Amino acid sequence: MDVLKEVGNIGAGNAATALSRLLDKPVDMAVPKVQMLPFEAVADKVGGAESVVLAIFLRVEGDAPGNLFFILSPEAAKKLLQRLVGIQVESEEEFSEMEWSALSEIGNILAGSYLSSLADFTSLAMTPTVPALAMDMAGAILGYGLLQFGEMGDSALLIDTTFIEDQQEVEGQFILIPDPEFFDKIFIALGVPMNDD
Amino acid sequence: MIEEQRIVKVGMADLNIIQQSGLIRTTGLGSCVGLTLFDPVVKAAGLAHVMLPTSSIARDGALNIAKYADTAVPALLEQLLNIGAEQKRIVAKMAGGSQMFTFAGSGDSLRIGPRNVESCKEKLSELGIPLLAEDTGGNYGRTIELDCETGILFIRSVQKGVKEL
Numbered sequence: 001m002d003v004l005k006e007v008g009n010i011g012a013g014n015a016a017t018a019l020s021r022l023l024d025k026p027v028d029m030a031v032p033k034v035q036m037l038p039f040e041a042v043a044d045k046v047g048g049a050e051s052v053v054l055a056i057f058l059r060v061e062g063d064a065p066g067n068l069f070f071i072l073s074p075e076a077a078k079k080l081l082q083r084l085v086g087i088q089v090e091s092e093e094e095f096s097e098m099e100w101s102a103l104s105e106i107g108n109i110l111a112g113s114y115l116s117s118l119a120d121f122t123s124l125a126m127t128p129t130v131p132a133l134a135m136d137m138a139g140a141i142l143g144y145g146l147l148q149f150g151e152m153g154d155s156a157l158l159i160d161t162t163f164i165e166d167q168q169e170v171e172g173q174f175i176l177i178p179d180p181e182f183f184d185k186i187f188i189a190l191g192v193p194m195n196d197d
Numbered sequence: 198m199i200e201e202q203r204i205v206k207v208g209m210a211d212l213n214i215i216q217q218s219g220l221i222r223t224t225g226l227g228s229c230v231g232l233t234l235f236d237p238v239v240k241a242a243g244l245a246h247v248m249l250p251t252s253s254i255a256r257d258g259a260l261n262i263a264k265y266a267d268t269a270v271p272a273l274l275e276q277l278l279n280i281g282a283e284q285k286r287i288v289a290k291m292a293g294g295s296q297m298f299t300f301a302g303s304g305d306s307l308r309i310g311p312r313n314v315e316s317c318k319e320k321l322s323e324l325g326i327p328l329l330a331e332d333t334g335g336n337y338g339r340t341i342e343l344d345c346e347t348g349i350l351f352i353r354s355v356q357k358g359v360k361e362l
């Protein structure tokens with residue numbers, strides 16, 4: 001678990017750097033939590049199954065496949081858009097096509113930097129798919145990331161990192177749900193002996 | 198004295214039943230299907246939050262019957278029969294089975310929502326349970342609640358508001 005935490009830390013560190021370059025401001029990052037969580041608790045990580053979130057979802061392909069989510073509250077997404085691309089978001093409820101594609105690009109950059117540092121650290125090939133965006137109930141969104149786990153058991157491994165951009169309080173969260181096979185591969189790549197308990 | 202309405206919550210890959218009065222609810226259905234069974238005479242209702250279409254893909258180990266359409270539907274039926282429901286009176290409604298994300302060149306595993314819906318329907322027809330109504334598909338999440346007195350299924354979504362079936 002400590003190794004995974006470190007891996008998450010390094011990935012998130014790079015993503016935070018990317019974000020702070022984009023914003024031209026320092027961005028803090030909370031130390032990632034690595035947890036084995038029952039399905040029910042996964043959505044609680046982002047405020048409950050029914051809370052509305054904006055999610056950028058990437059499927060990670062390659063040696064260690066998994067599902068990566070970058071999750072923002074709709075308010076945080078609007079702030080991010082305002083700061084980054086100077087778009088003043090008018091509607092409370094919806095994003096325009098332009099805003100949507102800007103968010104998708106931001107997510108792509110952040111997720112890309114998160115993944116590439118994970119890949120560097122583990123020497124595993126990890127390729128992100130084109131990002132997909134959705135704004136909906138957290139349960140419905142994260143449920144999708146748990147399907148691979150559905151074949152195995154009722155809990156999932158989560159690497160969870162929060163970003164805080166101080167003055168403006170833009171908060172975002174990375175949730176990486178590796179496919180069950182992923183841990184073995186990452187542990188082997190890191191040279192950590194496997195034990196079964 | 199005003200009694201507070203009883204709500205039974207059903208989690209992901211879980212199932213439960215309720216009788217007499219109150220609501221049975223599951224939140225945040227995406228590609229999962231919320232399948233409900235209802236016997237109007239004894240006012241017994243059941244709800245399963247189905248995650249995957251078939252248990253044949255399950256690996257070794259303990260099988261969570263609530264997780265798969267092909268095992269959850271019969272298990273839910275059995276629980277209802279145990280509390281006095283009769284199979285010939287039972288009717289079904291369901292919601293969910295959406296595709297939250299769409300990708301170019303998506304493989305079969307990404308069609309999980311529609312496959313969940315198909316699998317639930319197959320099982321219902323095998324068991325001879327009529328499907329009265331459904332609100333499935335689309336690309337959005339749903340929270341559903343079944344009133345065990347009336348059998349009305351309430352469906353709430355971010356994009357479409359509240360709907361009754």
